[in-house]
Amino acid sequence: MVLAKTEGQLALDMVSLFPEKTFKNRPNGLRADLAQKLADMKPAFIRFPGGCLVHGDGLGNMYRWKNTIGPVEQRKAQRNIWGYHQTAGLGYFEYFQFCEDIGAKPLPVVPAAVSCQNSGGTWRIGGTGQKALSASEMDEYIQEVLDLIEWANGPATSEWGAKRAAAGHPESFNLEYIGVGNEDKITPEFEERFKMIFEAIKAKHPEITVIGTVGPFHSGEDFEKGWKIAEDLKLQMVDEHYYVQPEWLMANLHRYDKYPRSSTKVYLGEYASWGNKLKNAIAEAAYLTGLERNGDVVHLASYAPLLAKKGFTQWTTDMIFFDNVNILLTPNYHVQKMFMTNQGExxxxxxxxxxxxxxxxxxxxxxxxxxxxxxxxxxxxxxxxxxxxxxxxxxxxxxxxxxxxxxxxxxxxxxxxxxxxxxxxxxxxxxxxxxxxxxxxxxxxxxxxxxxxxx
The missing domain is CATH 2.60.40.1180 (Golgi alpha-mannosidase II)
Structure with a gap:
């Protein structure tokens, strides 16, 4: 309760209205019915925080994981590149805990020390485009990435493991994967910084699989340059992204049949056909049979985007829509669930x-x-x-x-x-x-x- 006893002005910095019952009754947890729909799919992993908001609308807008832990009122809220406000109420601790609650592996994605190539509005006219952290900032940034691994996996006696323990989780979160970059423009600045981050992680944490990026499309200059980096550095895995018409999926059912079997593996981190009609979902189902056939090449795949609130999104192809009361499960959701709950080795x-x-x-x-x-x-x-x-x-x-x-x-x-x-x-x-x-x-x-x- 906030009670004002005299006339005046009252400034509220943050207001959070939360249901009493959250998923698994977690403090600051997830909306129970929405979280249950994800749990029902039995996902093997969950990628977070997702797409272009990772590298952000300019360097100052990059998603920095340390700003999302600790007391909610102390977290750094900001607008993201899609124009939405982020309170960071769902931060890294809540994400890792949710993954653990449903038996999914966490797959966090960190910026590759460059901002989104669409920063400042380059999808229209003008804008600033991709910017890179300076050489003098790289040591500090690389340490930030290493601190994330310690926060997730380190003992409760370590500096960052102690922060995890203080939040209520003294045990390791057993992090295995980390994505570096999100469909970035493959520039010399990107390549230099990605290599620095990759080599630092492999030197200190060889047990972690670093996932690279090969641009926003299924082919083209960034795709080819990203794969060249993967081959040169002998990356274990790269993240391919593509949003296409259902006809493209049907015409490319054998795409991965042609990939080398002993090279860098594929994580299809973002994909969908443009739409949520049944024909979109069935085309995705046909494509998924090709991913199963090529499971020795495509080790991971995740439909995107995952969640969209009715009336609050300009991206109209999503897996689950919701309002304050109802949940709309698309045919795409049902296809994903039918595959996820019927996997084989x-x-x-x-x-x-x-x-x-x-x-x-x-x-x-x-x-x-x-x-x-x-x-x-x-x-x-x-x-x-x-x-x-x-x-x-x-x-x-x-x-x-x-x-x-x-x-x-x-x-x-x-x-x-x-x-x-x-x-x-x-x-x-x-x-x-x-x-x-x-x-x-x-x-x-x-x-x-x-x-x-x-x-």
Whole structure:
């Protein structure tokens, strides 16, 4: 309660209205229903804080992790490059704790000591473009990145581990990955500073996987320059980004078939087709079968953006929309969840046969080693039902009944706040055998989960 006893003016620096019940009842935690929708996907990792706000609208606007820990009222709030206000109420501690709560690995991204190439409005006319920290500032900045690793993993007796412990988490957060840079313009200034940060991390923390960046597109000058840096430095992984039309995804289902198998691995850190209609989601599903097939090359993938509040975003392709009461799960969300909750460690070739000349069809077969389940994913991007055939001869004895989940509808169907349930997955049982036929419904993703080694 704030009580004014005399006439005058009252200046409030920060007001935070918070639900009493947060996810896992964490102090300063997340909105419980939204957090649960993410937890329901069973993600293997979560990237944070995300895209262009990482490197910021100018050097003074870069996302600096130390400004986001400690008492909320002492954190540094700022406008980000997308024009939104950030209180930093959801800071690094809350992020790492949420990852731990849902069994996801944290994947923080730090600036590569350069600002966004779009700083100052260069997507219009004018602007300042990419700027780099001076050479005299680099030692301090590199230490800031190293301090993040100590804060996440260091003992409670270390300087930054003690700050983590003081916040209520004396144990390590077990950080394994750190991204350096976000789809930056690959300039000499960027390359010099990225190399300095990378070498400092590898010297002090060789156990950490450093993820590089190869620009904002699936090809082009920055893409090629970023990959050249990765090859020269022998990076373990790089972060590819692309937002494309669904037709591009369907035309590039075999993109990663052509990548070298023993080189730097790929993290597809931001991708989506432009839209939240069913056809967008089904094109993404077809593309994901290619990522599964090439799991030895593409080690990580994350759809983006993740969350958008109704009426407060100018980016209209997002996975989850919400207002103060409701949550809108897009068809894209359902596709991601169907893949995430049906992952496998081993991919099998020539299990699902289809018309190989039909570019609207895609399929994948994986084995979940924890359960022994065989998981079939079948995609039809056309407007008619299409036949496929499953041959499970290479597996052991299977159950006669399997679980089938289908997401289907009309190509332009989408969920809205007026109709939140227009497109949702439907689960039922299906009879299966060592060899069985299946008609994939029009514009659909089907996941069939088959038990084996049944007595």
């Amino acid at each position: 081993t991919w099998f070739d020539k299990v699902i046969s289809k018309n190989e000349s039909d570019t609207t069809l895609a399929a994948s077969c994986v084995l979940d080693s924890k359960t022994g389940d065989i998981i079939l994913k079948i995609v039809n991007y056309s407007d008619t039902g299409k036949p496929m055939k499953a041959n499970l001869g290479k597996f052991g004895k299977i159950a006669a009944q399997a679980e089938k989940t289908i997401l289907s509808g009309q190509p332009d169907d989408e969920n809205t706040f007026e109709n939140l349930q227009k497109i949702v997955p439907v689960t039922s049982s299906i009879e299966v055998a060592k060899s069985f036929d299946y008609i994939a419904p029009p514009m659909s993703l089907t996941v069939i989960r088959i038990k084996q080694n049944v007595k």
